Amino acid sequence: MIYIPSENRYETMPYRRCGISGLKLPAVSLGLWHNFGDDTPHQTKRDILQTAFDHGITHFDLANNYGPQPGAAETAFGEILKTDFAGYRDELIISSKAGYRMWDGPYGEWGSRKNLMASCDQSLKRMGIDYVDIFYSHRFDPDTPLEETMGALDSIVRQGKALYVGISSYNSECTREAARILKDLGTPCLIHQPSYNMLNRWVEHDGLTDTLDDLGIGSIAFTPLAQGMLTHKYLGGIPKGSRATQGKSLAPDMVSDRAIANLNKLNEIAQSRGQTLAQMAIAWVLRGGRITTALIGASKPSQVVDCVGAVQNLDFTAEELDLIDTYADEEQINLWALSSQGKTVD
Template sequence: MNYSPSPSRYDAMVYRRCGVSGLKLPAISLGLWHNFGEDANHETKRAICREAFDCGITHFDLANNYGPPPGSAEEAFGEILKTDLKGYRNEIVISSKAGYGMWPGPYGEWGSRKYIISSCEDSLRRMGVDYVDIFYSHRFDPETPFEETMGALDSLVRQGKALYVGISSYNSDRTREAARILGEMGTPLLIHQPSYNMLNRWVERDGLKETLAELGVGSIAFTPLAQGMLTGKYLKGIPEGSRATQGKSLRPSMLNEKAIAHLNKLNEIAQARGQTLAQMAIAWVLRDEGITSALIGASRPEQVTDCVGAVANLEFSEDELKLIDDYAREEDINLWARSSDS
């Protein structure tokens, strides 16, 4: 059956300007990090993307290594672009990244010009598109000159392979340097993608939010739900088949008895706000407009629908924020601390 997007898809979503650029992003974006590899059902992937687009999510975030195996998420999304989303490319923002391991040998990861440009070309081929809207340096490379990495991003824009460029998991000082170098080249830094949620607040300790505001750079927070901890999934413990049992990116040790008790307290706060725990967690990330967009993942279309409901209430009272701080005790879950120098 042919897919026709909802005619009311733009009615409820909130769109925020990305820094000082002319580009607006939906307050909630869809990331294809998990659940879009070869180990996931393709019909489910299609349903997730259709539901996202119907809900006004216009931004689909990928990277060269998303899968498993690496590259398979981009291939899957490329198929969805050819089928369900055919004819809607101008309404969609596609982002991809390069930084993590993709192929053997000395040129298969990090931030060299050879790797970044080769990787972008591979990403375009896998998705079947002429350009991506945003291309990121996925992580800081301590052994490659900064000018080389930023110069590669600049070249991609000048070659028409990317419209904008971004960085991910760079700390505040590195972000300033990246913005300076790119600015001198004539390609502004559009966006930064850090990990950020109630239980992982390194961007606040680092001063990154203030730095981005000062530089006029947008932001999109990944893991706003703390790898699923800030959903209703773990309120009664660790269910069989959940991410915490799959050896992926959420250790069972993070979900000890005390942590689960705190999650239940947070859930009570969310209920008093008329929200699910996931909705409140996303709204918290988006509070005060310090973050442009929250990047969610989904294994079912219903999860997208639930997350999008967060935009109905993005305001918090001082009492609510204090209560959240009492129970959202920061755990050691910043899996990207080393690459962000945080």
């Protein structure tokens, strides 16, 4: 069946300028980290992407190692781009990254010029496109000079393989230095992609949000739903088949009895706002406009629709924010904390 996008797809989604650039991103973006590998039916992937675009999501975020198997998400996305979105490439923002382990040997991960240049070429080939809109250094490499990593990003733009570049999970200090190097090279840092949600506020404690404001760099927050914790899924405990039971980045001990009790309190606040817990969590990340866009994941189209509903109410009263702080008292859901400081995580 031929896919025809909704004619109303741009009517309700707000688009926010990314830092001091000319690029606008949807307030909600779709990430293909989970549910776009070989373990998900292809039609499900199509349904999710089509629903996202129909609701104004124009930004699709990938990385070279997304799967399983590594590379599978980009391959699947490339096939869907060709069959469903061939005439809409110029309406899309497509991003990819390199830095986590992708292939065997010493050049298959981290931030060397060798890895980033080869990774970008491989990603473009898998997706069947000439360029990505944004290409990221996926994590800081403590053993490679930052000048080399940023120089590779600059080269990728100058070769026409990316329009913009960004960094992910860099701390405030490293971000300032990376941005300085890129500015000197003439390829400004467009965007930073940190993990951020009401249970994980390292970007505030680290000063990263202030740094991004100072430098005029945009931001896209991944894990705004804390790997599914900030949804209805865990309100009654850990359900069978959930991410916490599959070893997919959410350990069962994070969903403690105390955490579940607090999640239910947060859900009551969301209900008083006329939102689902997921919608309130996304709205909280987007509050005040400091975060450009919230990066969601989805295993089915209905989850996309629910998340997009967050944009209908992005305002919070001081009382609501105080209540949220009472119950969202940090369960330490930051699996990338060590990586952002240049250390290896599993």
